[in-house]
Amino acid sequence: MADIGARIGRWVTVEMLIAFAVLVTAPFWIEAVGLYQYLGVEVLIWMIYALGFNLLLGYTGKPSFGHGAYFGIGAYAFGLAQHHVMTNIWLGIAFAILAAGVAGAMVATFISHRRGIYFALMTIAFGQVFWFTAVKWHAVTGGEDGLQNIPRPDVFSISLKENEALYYFALVFFCIVVIALWRLIHSPFGKVIKAIKQNEMRAGFIGYNVRLFKFLVFTISAGIAGLAGGLFAMAQGSAYPDVMSLQVSGLVVMMTLIGGGFVSFWGPVLGTIIFFVARDILGALTETWLLWYGLMFIVVVLFKPEGLAGIWQDLTRSRRSRKESVEASPLPSLRR
Amino acid sequence: MTATPLFEARHIHKRFGDQVVLEEINLAFMQGELCGIMGPNGAGKTTCFNVLTGHYKPDRGQVIFDGEDITGLPPRVIAQKGVSRSFQLINLFDEYTALENVLIAVPQVRDRGYNMIRDVEKDNVAIDQAVSVLKQVGLNGKELEPSKRLSYGDRRALEIAVALATEPRILFLDEPTSGMGSNIMGRLADLVRELKCHYTMVIIEHDMKFLFDLADRISVVHWGQVIAEGTPDELRANKWVQASNLGKLV
Numbered sequence: 001m002a003d004i005g006a007r008i009g010r011w012v013t014v015e016m017l018i019a020f021a022v023l024v025t026a027p028f029w030i031e032a033v034g035l036y037q038y039l040g041v042e043v044l045i046w047m048i049y050a051l052g053f054n055l056l057l058g059y060t061g062k063p064s065f066g067h068g069a070y071f072g073i074g075a076y077a078f079g080l081a082q083h084h085v086m087t088n089i090w091l092g093i094a095f096a097i098l099a100a101g102v103a104g105a106m107v108a109t110f111i112s113h114r115r116g117i118y119f120a121l122m123t124i125a126f127g128q129v130f131w132f133t134a135v136k137w138h139a140v141t142g143g144e145d146g147l148q149n150i151p152r153p154d155v156f157s158i159s160l161k162e163n164e165a166l167y168y169f170a171l172v173f174f175c176i177v178v179i180a181l182w183r184l185i186h187s188p189f190g191k192v193i194k195a196i197k198q199n200e201m202r203a204g205f206i207g208y209n210v211r212l213f214k215f216l217v218f219t220i221s222a223g224i225a226g227l228a229g230g231l232f233a234m235a236q237g238s239a240y241p242d243v244m245s246l247q248v249s250g251l252v253v254m255m256t257l258i259g260g261g262f263v264s265f266w267g268p269v270l271g272t273i274i275f276f277v278a279r280d281i282l283g284a285l286t287e288t289w290l291l292w293y294g295l296m297f298i299v300v301v302l303f304k305p306e307g308l309a310g311i312w313q314d315l316t317r318s319r320r321s322r323k324e325s326v327e328a329s330p331l332p333s334l335r336r
Numbered sequence: 337m338t339a340t341p342l343f344e345a346r347h348i349h350k351r352f353g354d355q356v357v358l359e360e361i362n363l364a365f366m367q368g369e370l371c372g373i374m375g376p377n378g379a380g381k382t383t384c385f386n387v388l389t390g391h392y393k394p395d396r397g398q399v400i401f402d403g404e405d406i407t408g409l410p411p412r413v414i415a416q417k418g419v420s421r422s423f424q425l426i427n428l429f430d431e432y433t434a435l436e437n438v439l440i441a442v443p444q445v446r447d448r449g450y451n452m453i454r455d456v457e458k459d460n461v462a463i464d465q466a467v468s469v470l471k472q473v474g475l476n477g478k479e480l481e482p483s484k485r486l487s488y489g490d491r492r493a494l495e496i497a498v499a500l501a502t503e504p505r506i507l508f509l510d511e512p513t514s515g516m517g518s519n520i521m522g523r524l525a526d527l528v529r530e531l532k533c534h535y536t537m538v539i540i541e542h543d544m545k546f547l548f549d550l551a552d553r554i555s556v557v558h559w560g561q562v563i564a565e566g567t568p569d570e571l572r573a574n575k576w577v578q579a580s581n582l583g584k585l586v
Contacts, residue, residue, distance in 0.1 A: 010455055188448040188456045195440045198429040205389070205427075206441040206502050207415035208449060216450075 010186075011179055015266065019178070023171055027164045035280060037163040038235070043276050044170040045231045048177050050255050050268030052224025057253070058261035058268075059185055060217045061197030063120045065249055066127015070100040070222035072134060072244035074229025079147040079239045080140070089153040089160075093173075093230050100226020101219055103130065108218035112211045115200060127249055134241035146240025150233045160234065170231050177224060182265060184220075193217055251275065254293075258300050260309025267309040274308065340403065342367045342536055343388075343419070343506050348397035350380075350387055357383045359560040361397070365506065370528075370537045372551035374544065380560045381540045382424060385510050389421045390414040402505070416446075420504030422495045424511040424540070428483045434494055435479040439466040441501035466501060473497045473527055489520040493527065506536045513543050525550065548572075 026040050049071055056062050077099035078092040085091060111122040134141045141147065152160040160166045184190050196203045196210055204210050233239045242248060259271020275293070282289035304310055341364035348361040357380045365371050375381050386392045388399055390411040399407045406414055429437050439445055444462045448454060457463075470479055473493040478486065483494055492512060499507060512528070513521055521543070528550055531537065541547040547554060548568040556564040556577060564576045571577050 184452045186456065187452045187454050188445055188459075189450055189452045191436070191440055191445070191456045192449045195429050195432070198431050199427060202423075202427045202429065202498070203440075204411045205391075205415055205421060206498065207412050207443075207446050209412055213449075 011183060013182065016175075016178060016182070019266070019269065020171075020175055023174070027167055035277075037167065039276060039280060040167045041163055041170055041231075041235045043272055044167065044174050045228050045235060046252070046255065046276070047269050047272045048170075048174055048231070049225050049228035050252050050259070050261075050272050051177055051181055052221045052228070053252050054256050054261040054268040055181060055184070055193075055224070056217055056221040057256055058263075059190065059197065060193045060214065062214060062217070063253070064123040064127075064218070064221070065120060065246065065253060066123040066125070066130070067221070067225055067252055068244045068246075068249035069127040069130035070104050070225035071229040071232065071252075072239070072241065073103050073130065074100040074226030075233035075236075075239035075243065076134065076141055076147060076229075077226065078230035078233040079150040082151055082153065083147070087151055087153050089155055089234075092153065092234075093227065096226045096230025096233070097223045098226070100229060101223035104222020104225075105215070105219040107222075108215040112214040112218060124246065127244070127246065131241055131244040131246070134244055141239075141241065144241060146238050146242075147233075148238050150237050150239060152234045152237070166235060170235075173227060173231065177227070185265070189213075189216075254297050257305075258297055258307050260307025260312075262310075263306045263313060264309030267307055270308050339366060341365055341400075342402060343538075344398075344400040345384075345388060346398045346400065348384070348387055348399070349395045350383060350392060351395055357560055358387065358394070361387075361557070361560070361562060363388075363555055363562065365536060365538055367536055369552045370532045370539065370550060372547040372554040373538065373540045373557055374542070374547055374554060375557035379557045381557050382510055384557065385421060385508055385540060389419060389508060415502060418503070418505035419508070420499040420502045420506070421508035422499040422510055422512060424514050426491050426495050428491065428494060428498065430482075430484040432483055433480050434470060434475055434483055434486065434490075434497075435463070435466055437483050437494055438469050438497050438501045439463060441498045442466055442469075443503050446502075469497050469501045470494075472500065472530075474523065489516065489523065492516065492520075492524065496527070496531075500531070500535075504535065506538065507531070509537065509539045511540050511542055513541065513546055521546065 023044070027037060030037060030040050053064070053067050056064055074096035077095040081092045081095040107123070107126045111119055111126070114122055135144055152166060154160065155169060158165065160169055192203065192208055193213055196208070196213055200210050229243070232243070255271035255275045256268045257271070258274055259269065260267035261271070278293050278296070279289060282292055286292070300307055306313070343365040345361055345363040348358050349356070350358040361384055373381050373384065383392065387394045390406070390409050390413070393408040397407070398405055401417060401419060406417065429440065432440070439462060442462045442465050444465070445456065445459065467479060470476055473496055475490060475493055475497065478490060483491065486494060496509065496512060499509070513524055516524065525546060528537070528539070532550065539547065539551070551568060553565070553567055554571055555562050556571070564571060564574045566574065
């Protein structure tokens with residue numbers, strides 16, 4: 001039994017089960033707390049996007065300020081597949097992931113040997129190229145109006161026309177992304193990318209192909225953004241260049257940082273919730289909600305760069321002594 | 337017939353802009369030897385290491401390891417072949433524990449670097465290996481200490497441990513005693529003496545006494561050239577060394 005437990009524990013944690021449980025029940029209480037079903041869909045999509053983004057920012061330490069490009073490419077790819085190939089949800093999702101992954105791989109080829117500010121600037125430059133292409137290439141993207149009338153195809157003859165249904169469809173992908181990323185960051189690959197974040201040079205000197213690791217992370221992260229984009233195209237029924245702009249690309253950075261992506265796996269998830277709740281609650285009170293959100297961002301960056309997850313860790317850590325944390329450490333050969 | 341060296345630098349030239357840093361460097365390190373490189377500040381010792389371990393590409397000349405030309409290969413490829421180095425300025429993974437710093441360098445973990453599924457923390461063989469490397473440098477009991485919280489002396493030891501964990505065939509140490517007080521220097525000398533039995537080593541060192549006590553052979557680098565070479569006893573008698581400041585120290 002213990003063996004089976006351990007085997008499941010490699011893939012699913014208690015935190016995950018809590019998160020999944022909360023999200024599974026969300027459609028039943030979301031309206032009771034004054035929100036609406038569609039918001040749940042949007043939040044889930046951006047959580048997927050932010051989790052993938054954090055693999056790059058939080059775990060590999062590489063900022064991308066043009067990640068909206070891959071989200072947008074995913075959305076367009078989904079729409080184009082529905083319009084020009086066939087109306088099939090799996091085909092659309094596969095196209096979205098693939099197109100964004102390929103675009104990410106192309107960009108990564110050019111930037112993965114760069115570091116610091118040069119890496120960041122190149123992500124902006126490429127992001128702008130994709131955004132501009134989307135705005136100008138009317139024949140394919142529909143220009144500034146975007147692609148309209150993107151359908152929500154059925155899943156195994158279950159209709160996704162209702163937002164609740166789409167919510168559960170997105171939730172499945174959210175769970176897959178959470179489990180896969182959790183496994184990835186606890187694998188040797190994850191250990192290496194965290195080492196690269198801390199010291200790229202030394203990682204090279206102990207024999208790692210730093211460039212290839214950065215390339216892979218960027219591509220995976222872009223692919224996940226593409227998945228989120230594909231779901232977004234379904235949710236919105238359209239794909240448009242706005243999500244690819246520098247401004248909207250910045251939102252995912254803010255969500256990840258406010259939530260605490262640098263110190264916690266769940267940081268991006270928290271940050272996404274905060275953003276959308278702030279948008280809806282502050283937005284109902286004032287038109288200048290983004291100003292208040294921006295101020296909150298400044299306060300977090302100035303006083304608690306580790307974000308909400310960092311605050312949470314400070315609160316819980318004070319209750320746990322260091323000795324306990326050593327004993328809880330997952331290193332069997334030391335506890336023997 | 338003389339034995340072929342394990343590692344060799346032939347006619348190395350390196351310049352940065354119009355400044356010539358290395359001019360005609362020839363070095364040979366034999367299997368099992370502990371070789372020292374000494375010289376004043378700015379003599380080009382660290383640049384020399386950087387060329388030998390792939391950080392810089394030489395403008396001219398060849399670097400030969402085990403009969404193979406490794407000139408201009410990137411550091412990771414040279415490292416995979418079994419050439420490992422430490423750094424003068426401590427160069428660690430600061431957020432990682434001492435154990436994680438070493439674990440990431442263990443070849444078994446490195447070979448699985450692209451595995452995205454396996455659980456690295458349950459890899460007992462690799463962990464045991466990392467633990468034993470830490471023990472070798474005297475860091476047992478501090479495995480789970482974050483490396484940034486270790487004392488300076490311990491961090492210097494960890495710097496060497498990371499290089500050791502890669503199972504090197506030749507180990508380059510760049511000023512391992514840099515910034516150390518004499519009280520912890522003894523510990524390091526003991527460590528190097530112990531490692532000497534198992535590894536071919538090359539050490540850049542400022543502290544003359546340290547080097548003259550430990551090295552089999554020493555090369556003196558000055559003005560980008562090797563100006564003298566020999567056993568510690570030979571160097572003591574060398575007129576170049578005596579004429580320079582170095583002679584007064586030994």
